[in-house]
Amino acid sequence: MSNIALLRLTILCSLLSFTLLLAPRLLSHAAASEEDQENPQPLVQDDEHVAALSLSNSGMFCDRSAFRSDVCFMRGDVRTHSASNSILLVSQNFTAAETIKPYTRKWETGVMDTIAELRLRTVDPDDARAHTCDVRHDVPAVVFSTGGYTGNVYHDFNDGLIPLFITSHQFDRKVVFIVLDHHPWWLARYGKVLSRLSHHPPIDFAGDQRTHCFSEVIVGLRIHGELAVDPARMKNNATIADFRQVLDDAYGPRVKRITTxxxxxxxxxxxxxxxxxxxxxxxxxxxxxxxxxxxxxxxxxxxxxxxxxxxxxxxxxxxxxxxxxxxxxxxxxxxxxxxxxxxxxxxxxxxxxxxxxxxxxxxxxxxxxxxxxxxxxxxxxxxxxxxxxxxxxxxxxxxxxxxxxxxxxxxxxxxxxxxxxxxxxxxxxxxxxxxxxxxxx
The missing domain is CATH 3.40.50 (Rossmann fold)
Incomplete structure (x- = not known):
């Protein structure tokens, strides 16, 4: 066999091997479509701290590698501007702009079309004078949407509350929640759970026109699977049992009085x-x-x-x-x-x-x-x-x-x-x- 023929055979075998390795991943993507279709694991087993740690004292970074959700990180002088559906990062060192819909079913285009889109962008310090802080917070913020399939109890937990626990657990309740697509009934129904995840009242992004200022903001939620918490990706190896403890803390005292x-x-x-x-x-x-x-x-x-x-x-x-x-x-x-x-x-x-x-x-x-x-x-x-x-x-x-x-x-x-x-x-x-x-x- 000539050297050229041998080279061609080697290349062909390599391509075949790569295709066989890639096929299951492509099939898993094709299988995911609607509400109760499969939600494959993220393509990159990312840790929620990795992207944040990649920032210096000030910056913006979006991790779009996961199949289920996008998550963006902003650090520095960060300010909300609900009138323009924006979150601003004051900086004279660089210019950046991103958009994100902070909901955990990003592969479902139909439902994602109903989710409010946020603009994340930098502004020059001179322009920032038009956005002076009305409320300055000394804790980080997590921004997420309660739109989409919210109202279906499975989705309330799987797409919302468990990812909120996953994303905010690292802050030990020293965090502010900013809610897009806000529904008063949702807060009334799950307010006790939120109170076990944060010491601070949540902010209705569209309804609160004040400028809220933070030193760190996470936009979007991590999700690990169906009703799942992956301890390998959590602070102190937290599990779904820790989330269940949150529910017991929210509703347990009443149970203890009744069950004697x-x-x-x-x-x-x-x-x-x-x-x-x-x-x-x-x-x-x-x-x-x-x-x-x-x-x-x-x-x-x-x-x-x-x-x-x-x-x-x-x-x-x-x-x-x-x-x-x-x-x-x-x-x-x-x-x-x-x-x-x-x-x-x-x-x-x-x-x-x-x-x-x-x-x-x-x-x-x-x-x-x-x-x-x-x-x-x-x-x-x-x-x-x-x-x-x-x-x-x-x-x-x-x-x-x-x-x-x-x-x-x-x-x-x-x-x-x-x-x-x-x-x-x-x-x-x-x-x-x-x-x-x-x-x-």
Missing amino acids: SARSRRPKLVIVQRNGSRAIENEGAVASMAAAAGFRVEVLRPGASTALARIHRAMSTCDAMVGVHGAAMAHILFMRPGTAFVQIVPVGTDWPAAAYYGDPATKMGLRYEAYRILPRESSLLGEYREEDEVLRDPDSVNAKGWETTKKVYLDGQRVTLDLVRFRRSLVRVRQYLISRWTFNS
């Missing part, structure tokens, strides 16, 4: 019931069966107006929780490690059920069991023939896109549980709980 009796040997089971799509049609029979199987049963119907303190009280004092896959399963964040979570998985929802709640539950230290319903337990059997691909091959239906999945499997399905079959799951859970109590006694 010793634990019964009949474990407490909370059934989280949905209204409409993915509801348990035979809820009463399921509750009676669970009681006969040795549980104390409570049915919880969380809604937008249900106080979080009430939900926290139910979930933090239960030994097991049962619910059909959906946003309300995010309340596993309130459960104690060692308790059990049974997720009822409707037809066609295996992947999101595992990715969004099953895998996170295991990482939270919960005993997780997936109850995958059979076609005969689904209302879809009354709408489609048994041989239809909707029931026979859900993967092929889901491959048609998010809108199809949402219409067919999420919005269009209810469940009627096989009591004999489902009882086996509950018996396993009860045996686990009793054995755990016995071992720990």
